[in-house]
Amino acid sequence: MTDPIVMALTLIMVGQILLSVPLLLVRVKKSIVCLPLALFLLASGLLAMEPIVSFQFPQWYQLYSALALPSLFILCPSLWFYVEGITSESPWKLNSKQGRHFILLWPALVISVLILLLPKDLHTAIFIEDADIADPFAITLLIGLLLIILLWLAQCVYTMFLVIRRLSAYRKRLKNVFSNHEGRELNWMNWFLFVAISTWLFSIVTLFYSSLFDDLLFTIRTESLLSLLLIWSMTHFGLQQKPGFLEGNNVGENIMPQHDDEESKVLYSPTKYQRSALDTEQSNRIAKKINDIMRKDKLYLDSSLSLQKLSSTIAISPNYISQTLNETLSTNFFDFINKWRIEAAKPKILANQDTVLNIALEVGFNARSSFYKAFKQETGKTPSEFRKHTI
Structure with a gap:
């Protein structure tokens, strides 16, 4: 049975x-x-x-x-x-x-x-x-x-x-x-x-x-x-x-240009920038432009900010932006934006006038957990430890 x-x-x-x-x-x-x-x-x-x-x-x-x-x-x-x-x-x-x-x-x-x-x-x-x-x-x-x-x-x-x-x-x-x-x-x-x-x-x-x-x-x-x-x-x-x-x-709204399987292999490969025409001078100009627009327009506050959105805003190819971040600034889009968000959050954390969740949402994070993880990665401390050791 x-x-x-x-x-x-x-x-x-x-x-x-x-x-x-x-x-x-x-x-x-x-x-x-x-x-x-x-x-x-x-x-x-x-x-x-x-x-x-x-x-x-x-x-x-x-x-x-x-x-x-x-x-x-x-x-x-x-x-x-x-x-x-x-x-x-x-x-x-x-x-x-x-x-x-x-x-x-x-x-x-x-x-x-x-x-x-x-x-x-x-x-x-x-x-x-x-x-x-x-x-x-x-x-x-x-x-x-x-x-x-x-x-x-x-x-x-x-x-x-x-x-x-x-x-x-x-x-x-x-x-x-x-x-x-x-x-x-x-x-x-x-x-x-x-x-x-x-x-x-x-x-x-x-x-x-x-x-x-x-x-x-x-x-x-x-x-x-x-x-x-x-x-x-x-x-x-x-x-x-x-x-x-x-x-x-949302299905149908593609973040990146369509490409075939061979191009996908290039994009997923560490050597994906070998054929790029971007030189050092151009890359430095793009890096300056990205930092300037972050400082002036505070694009990082947009929780839905993507490489494609940034590309449309500054009229530069997504691949060029990605290459600049990876090779010139030695970072990636995710860590670059989060660094700006953490810098914006630091004075709010020190002021201690709002909850950590509200601060996280104000500076562009979607969740408390992702804010804690990024904050610890950037500063080596949790928000409460940062406040305690800074004040």
């Missing part, structure tokens, strides 16, 4: 997915990045239904197992496409080159067909009773299944590497474009990756341990709970998250 707690966790997972996927599909017309997220959740939902099918509908288990296998090979590509989409500097689009990420899906489909061709009693012996099998066809199928699962594990590791590298480059790039990162940092993805890796590791360790010692190291409840956390984080945060490089997080 199936564990009632496992059944309850499974039903919650499936319910979350059934509620979330239609919402995502409705949004696809406005933002295509919702499509890979919907695909990820659909594949996860199909895999999550294993306890329900095996207990409530055993007569359909052979068909289910044939459908569940290809679903595994949809997870990694759809996760990568989603991360690629929400971190893209221009509206993300599907293209033919992305098909290579589904290369393992084709042999998985072949194995699924072979699973369907198995006699029902043989399928039951292999996938339900875990009995020893001498049938040559079944042995060949099991070898193919083992190989494809090992390849899937390798694909998971590679995808995690790509995602982590992409997120790292994305967060660095954010600092060259926006003065406030609230809603853009994708910190929830750190939690998601931790849960995903933990779930996969628990599953693998449990599988091998049970095969070697005929005992479960981690119970199915642990795996189900981790899977629920995985689905919850993806549905809860995924439904709220919009592409980070869209101005104001």
Whole structure:
């Protein structure tokens, strides 16, 4: 009999997915990045239904197992496409080159067909009773299944590497474009990756341990709970998250000029300024102009100030401004603006006539936490410590 707690966790997972996927599909017309997220959740939902099918509908288990296998090979590509989409500097689009990420899906489909061709009693012996099998066809199928699962594990590791590298480059790039990162940092993805890796590791360790010692190291409840956390984080945060490089997080209002994949590689590369025509004299003039307008017009007080807004105000290319900040002033847009904000906040902190939150909002921060972090980074002290040691 199936564990009632496992059944309850499974039903919650499936319910979350059934509620979330239609919402995502409705949004696809406005933002295509919702499509890979919907695909990820659909594949996860199909895999999550294993306890329900095996207990409530055993007569359909052979068909289910044939459908569940290809679903595994949809997870990694759809996760990568989603991360690629929400971190893209221009509206993300599907293209033919992305098909290579589904290369393992084709042999998985072949194995699924072979699973369907198995006699029902043989399928039951292999996938339900875990009995020893001498049938040559079944042995060949099991070898193919083992190989494809090992390849899937390798694909998971590679995808995690790509995602982590992409997120790292994305967060660095954010600092060259926006003065406030609230809603853009994708910190929830750190939690998601931790849960995903933990779930996969628990599953693998449990599988091998049970095969070697005929005992479960981690119970199915642990795996189900981790899977629920995985689905919850993806549905809860995924439904709220919009592409980070869209101005104001509104789809269609791109913060940077559109560019192809090759240009994106240049922008994310540390050597992105090698082809620039900006010389030292021009860079110094731009640096002076930026500092002058900050001093006179106090643009840093605008909490939504971005590289594009500054570019429009002083009529200088965003790339030239970014290059000047990075190479001439040895900083990035985010730290540069925050330094001006902290300098504006210091006399207000010393005056001690308002709350820290109000001061933070007055000088351009969107949150108390981001103000504290920037203040500590700039001065080495918290606002209260700064007041205490200065007065």
